Each structure stands twice: as C-alpha cells, then as structure tokens.
Amino acid sequence: MEKFTVHTGTAAPLRRSNVDTDQIIPAEYLKRVSRTGFADGLFKAWRDDPTFVLNQPAHATATILVTGTEFGVGSSREHAVWALQDQGFRAIVAPRFGDIFRGNALKGGLLPVELPSEAVEWLWDALDADPALAVTVDLEAREVRAGERSWSFPLDDFSRWRLLEGLDDIGLTLRHEADITAFEGARPSRLPRTQAA
Amino acid sequence: MSDQPRTLAEKLWDAHLVRAGGDEPDLLYIDLHLVHEVTSPQAFDGLRAAGRPVRRTDLTIATEDHNTPTDNLFSIVDPVSQTQLETLRKNCAEFGVRLHPLGDDEQGVVHVVGPQLGLTQPGMTVVCGDSHTSTHGAFGALAFGIGTSEVEHVLATQTLTQRPPKTMAVTVDGVLPEGVSAKDLILAVIAKAGTGGGIGHVVEYRGEAIRALSMEGRMTVCNMSIEWGAKAGLIAPDETTFAYLEGRPHAPKGEAWDEAVAYWRTLPTDEDAVFDAEIVIDAAELTPFVTWGTNPGQGVPLGAVVPDPSVYTDPVQRGAAERALEYMALTPGTAMRDVDVDVVFVGSCTNGRIEDLRNAAEVLRGRKVADGVTMMVVPGSARVRAQAESEGLHEIFREAGADWRFAGCSMCLGMNPDKLAPGARSASTSNRNFEGRQGPGGRTHLVSPQVAAATAVAGHFAAPADLV
Numbered sequence: 001m002e003k004f005t006v007h008t009g010t011a012a013p014l015r016r017s018n019v020d021t022d023q024i025i026p027a028e029y030l031k032r033v034s035r036t037g038f039a040d041g042l043f044k045a046w047r048d049d050p051t052f053v054l055n056q057p058a059h060a061t062a063t064i065l066v067t068g069t070e071f072g073v074g075s076s077r078e079h080a081v082w083a084l085q086d087q088g089f090r091a092i093v094a095p096r097f098g099d100i101f102r103g104n105a106l107k108g109g110l111l112p113v114e115l116p117s118e119a120v121e122w123l124w125d126a127l128d129a130d131p132a133l134a135v136t137v138d139l140e141a142r143e144v145r146a147g148e149r150s151w152s153f154p155l156d157d158f159s160r161w162r163l164l165e166g167l168d169d170i171g172l173t174l175r176h177e178a179d180i181t182a183f184e185g186a187r188p189s190r191l192p193r194t195q196a197a
Numbered sequence: 198m199s200d201q202p203r204t205l206a207e208k209l210w211d212a213h214l215v216r217a218g219g220d221e222p223d224l225l226y227i228d229l230h231l232v233h234e235v236t237s238p239q240a241f242d243g244l245r246a247a248g249r250p251v252r253r254t255d256l257t258i259a260t261e262d263h264n265t266p267t268d269n270l271f272s273i274v275d276p277v278s279q280t281q282l283e284t285l286r287k288n289c290a291e292f293g294v295r296l297h298p299l300g301d302d303e304q305g306v307v308h309v310v311g312p313q314l315g316l317t318q319p320g321m322t323v324v325c326g327d328s329h330t331s332t333h334g335a336f337g338a339l340a341f342g343i344g345t346s347e348v349e350h351v352l353a354t355q356t357l358t359q360r361p362p363k364t365m366a367v368t369v370d371g372v373l374p375e376g377v378s379a380k381d382l383i384l385a386v387i388a389k390a391g392t393g394g395g396i397g398h399v400v401e402y403r404g405e406a407i408r409a410l411s412m413e414g415r416m417t418v419c420n421m422s423i424e425w426g427a428k429a430g431l432i433a434p435d436e437t438t439f440a441y442l443e444g445r446p447h448a449p450k451g452e453a454w455d456e457a458v459a460y461w462r463t464l465p466t467d468e469d470a471v472f473d474a475e476i477v478i479d480a481a482e483l484t485p486f487v488t489w490g491t492n493p494g495q496g497v498p499l500g501a502v503v504p505d506p507s508v509y510t511d512p513v514q515r516g517a518a519e520r521a522l523e524y525m526a527l528t529p530g531t532a533m534r535d536v537d538v539d540v541v542f543v544g545s546c547t548n549g550r551i552e553d554l555r556n557a558a559e560v561l562r563g564r565k566v567a568d569g570v571t572m573m574v575v576p577g578s579a580r581v582r583a584q585a586e587s588e589g590l591h592e593i594f595r596e597a598g599a600d601w602r603f604a605g606c607s608m609c610l611g612m613n614p615d616k617l618a619p620g621a622r623s624a625s626t627s628n629r630n631f632e633g634r635q636g637p638g639g640r641t642h643l644v645s646p647q648v649a650a651a652t653a654v655a656g657h658f659a660a661p662a663d664l665v
Contacts, residue, residue, distance in 0.1 A: 016520075017513045017516070017517055018392060018492055018517055020492070020629075020631045022610075022629065022631040022632070022633060022634050023631065023632060023633075026611065026633055026637070027263070027610045027611050027612035027634075028611060028612060030235050030263075030612060031235075031264060031275070031277040031278055031280075031281050031612070032277065032281075033238035033239065033242075033280060033281055033284045034239070035239045035242070044633075044637075045632060045633050045637060068513065069393065069513060070392060070393045070396075070426070073392055073393065073426060073492075074328065074423075074629065074631060075327070075328045075342075075610075075629075076236060076326055076327055076328040076330075076342040076343060076344050077235075077236065077344070078236065078239075078344035078345040078346060079345075081344070096393060096396060098396070098426060099396055099397065099426065099428055100328055100342055100343070100344060100423075103343070103344060103347065104344035104345075104346065104347075107344065107346035107347065108346060117513075156222075156360070157220060158220060158221055158222055169346065169350055169358070170243075170247070170249070170349065170350050170353045170354060172221075172358075173224065173350065173353075173354045173356060173358060174353070174354060176215065176216055176224060177354075179215050179216045179224070180215055180224075180226070180354060180355065180356055183215045183226050184226075184355075187226075187228075188456075188460075189453075190449045190453035190456060190457050191228060191318075191321070192228075192229070192315065192316050192318060192321075192447040192448075192449075193255040193256065193447075194229075194254075194255055194256060194257060194258040194295050194316065194447075195255055195295065
C-alpha cells in the first residue's frame, strides 16, 4: 500500500449527499477480476452530463473529493475505492461515511476525512470561487488546510500509523499467529464446518 | 467482565476476541466465511502473490449468485461474467474451498444458502464480501459485510481487526396488524431512523413483534440493517431459532445439539444491560409500506401520497427528496396507489425464501398479472426452488402469468441479464432503490412480497386487501 503522509492537491466539490456505492460504481462494472481499471465506471450515470463536476476541466484532475454526508453507503464493493483511486483521488472529505466504505478506503490507502458540514460547505463555496484552490490533507497532524482555514479530523492512532507507514494489514495480524492458533485450540468442536455434512 | 450485564452483541464480541487491548484494534475470530464470485477474485490473487494458503478451508464456503443468469443454468452470454465465475471455480479448486456452482443442488444467493444448510448458528461470527451479510444476525450471530481486502484478511488469518461498535436497541412492541409483514416493519424503521441512523452501531431488534416473527421474517429484518447504516443486525435466539435449525445438515446433533442449545440460551441480552441508543416502535401503528425515492429511507405507508420535499426542514434531506422525485418521475401529492408499475420482482436475499414465495403465491392464487406488467419470481436458492415446486407454487405463478426462474441475485442489482429497462418502474422485494440499482435509468420501489403480488395483479401499488 502506498504511504499517506501529507497530500496537497486540487479538490472537486461534489454537492450531493448520500452518494451510495451504486452511484460510485454500478454493479455492471464489478465483473472484472483485476484490482485496477475501474475508472471508466466511476460515477457512471453522471459522466455523460457535461455539467458534472469531474467533467469540468478545472476539476478533472482533482485528487481530493469534497462531498456530502453519508458518502459510500450501500454495498461492500471495494471496487468503489479502487475506482476513486484509479481516477486519481487520494482523499475523500465528507461529514460522514458508510461504515464498510470507510473501512475499505482505509485498507486501500484512500483517506476518508470526516469534517463537519460547515467545513464541507465552506470548501464547496471556496472551490466554486477558485477551482485551483490548493487543499492540503495532513495525516501527520490529522488536519485539512485550505486558504486561511484549517480543520482537524478524527482518525484512530492505529489506522493513522498503518497509513503513514503503508503497512500490509495481513502481515500485521500474522504477528499474532500464536494467539490465533491458541484461540482455535479452545473452540468447541460442535461448531460447524463447511465440509459436506 | 462476565459479571457485568451485557448485551447480546457484547457477548458475541467477547466470545470471539483473539486478542484485545494495547494500541491495536481488537482481533476477532471468524467462525464462518461465505464467498461469492464478485468480491473474491482480487482476494485470492492477493493470497497467491504472498504465497499464503486459506487458513481454514473448513470454515469457508462459496457459491455463485450475483452474476448468474436465472433464465437457464448453462448459458452465460456475457464473457466477462463467464470469466468471473470461472475464476471463482479455479480459485476454489486451487485453495480447497467448497463451492456450489451454478446448476448445483445447493447453489443460490449466499445469504439464503448459509442458513438453509444450518451453517449459520447462534453465537457465531459470520462474514462475507457482501453488505447483506447482516441477514445472518437473525440467528443471534454477529454477521457483517466486508470489502475485498478484508475477505483476503479472513482467508489468510480467519480473523479481522475491528473496533467495538456501539449498541442500539430497536424495540418493536405490540402485534403487527393483519397484512403487515417483516418487510413493512423494517422499511418503517429505516424511514424513521434515516439511512445513516445506524452508522457505527450493532442493532438488536427486540420486543413482542420481533419475537413473533418466523426465521424468514427475522432474516428480512436483519438483512436490511445495512440500509440504515448499521454494522450488523441481531435478534436473540429462541425456540423459533432452535426449531428452524434442528435437523439441518450442519446443525449439531445428539449431545452436541443439547450442549449447543444450552449455550445459545445464555446469549440473549441480560436484563440490566445498557444500549448506547434505543428506538421504540409501536407495531400496531404499522401498515404496508412502499418507498417513493432513491434511498431505502424514503418510504411511506402504502395509503399515503408522494411527499412534498418542502416538508423536510433539513436542506440536505429536502435536496435529496427533490432529486429523488425527479429521478423517479413522481409528483408530490400523488397517491402511491395511483402509481402504475411495469415490472414486479419477487426474490433476493431480502425476500427470496420459501415463506416469501408462499406469501406471494397466496395473493396470486386464481388471479392474473395485469396487462402490461411483467412479473419475475426468482427463488433465493435451488433448494427454495425445489421446495416451492414440491408445494406447487410454481404452477400458481405460471398460471397467473409470472415468470418462474432459477435461483440467483437476479434483478436486485443489475449485474446479470435481469435488468430494469431505462425509465421502467418496478415494485421490488429487494433491498435497494438507489438510482440505477436494477439497471441504468430504472425506477425501483421497495415492497413486501404480498404488496408485490397485489401490485402485479392491480397494475399499480396495492395491498392484497385491495384486490376484489
């Protein structure tokens, strides 16, 4: 996983709430067996609309998406994260995220940044006024900065450390393999197994 | 720890802690991992790249459901779909995972297959790369959906790193009125709580109306927990649960059964346990429900009208309602019963079980699907299909003019050939009415199997009681 420390880039204001995973990438695009190549399905239903924010030249190469509350609710498809990353996004700013999407994003190194609605609305207005506004997402300081403003955002220490170091989750867990084996040794034998009964 | 009164969710959490404390999240053991073709290929690739095996093939089972046709069992038209299914077959063979492929007697929607095999049991942790894994919470199992990275993590370690969620009680007191189903109940809960109301919480559904539900009804309720953002839904195990499980292929037998039941009886939330939040609902006030918008929280009683966005004081909700009405091509003030439909879909992990099909068939018996309406009935699994046929339900569906199909996710998600045409309006027993969910431009209204069947006959939204 690519490390995330401090990222400064341009941002795209997506003035919508409740952008569910079917909007981020429709199921039709989930048939591929690769981990990349999903950008063509990103926000598919909106991409034909010339007024859609990512179709505007000023926002087409944005690396930060600033959007409304409950972003990523819906299905567990990690393809939503991959599609956003394939498009070039490094961080998503929203007041609140769907739980599974948020978990998937953290696993893959796409930073979910929770800022209050007022901050999101300030950013929307500022980005409309100046699409080239530089926005900084600073994971070290857990802070977003734009213009004269700054906001801190919450993230637990462990997730932050993993992202800062770009560490492989499975490798981290396997440090505790002895604990897993001990737990398995104590599981009741009546628990079901999937071999044909 | 055990002296403190605990909720069911907390008991399940504690019983699966491999390790806790320190700077790291809790490490939780997973008792059952369900796998399907869409969210697993990249996970198996990851294992291969790292040279890791599947740690517990005996706690892992796969089936094919999202991407499969339901009009036949053998001809997959889309080569990309074919590749994805073949990839699952190759991965399962290579890593030693039990697979029920298209055409197999046990094939079906992953959340129908686990319970019907008796693999889902009270007290377990169950995960799957699918958000509707919350279904299995109906048994008093901690069950939740995960992404592909976590699928790989479970395949490699049989564990997940997790932070303890908050707990919430949804208490449904009283008795559901005649004609009001589990689906209506959960749609009403979501309309009340909002699509984000459950975020960060494991929700336990309790109260008299929940206790009175069958296992199928409980699965419908828990299935849609994710539609209001909950991490998982739970219902405490009781005699209904035990009766459903006893004798199923993977249920414990003999002494092990007695031992298991004794343990399961210790699981319900202790009397003095405290939830972080609670919602109380009076079952007597519930009626058949239907969604009008593009998220599952945008629903109203069937007897209501399409709401005017101006009733929402919250500008975010108002904006969402305006956009939803435009997408759905609905006018505020229109009676829901006056809205005509083109397609009726009965099926999915929400309402594709035998009881759902019986409920739909009961309404259709001796009646005809209205002219201009297409009705599809898709059993949740090959077993459900066989059971329905042994009861003659398929004859009722066919005589009514409905299409009786093979098992799969079908029109729930617009990933296989069963899709809603652009602009077409459906009454669907599935779980999501998102824009384009059932096909680009399709307009989805979520309903119960009973309302779906009555709507098919009437041609517009209707309850069985409306039919002459």
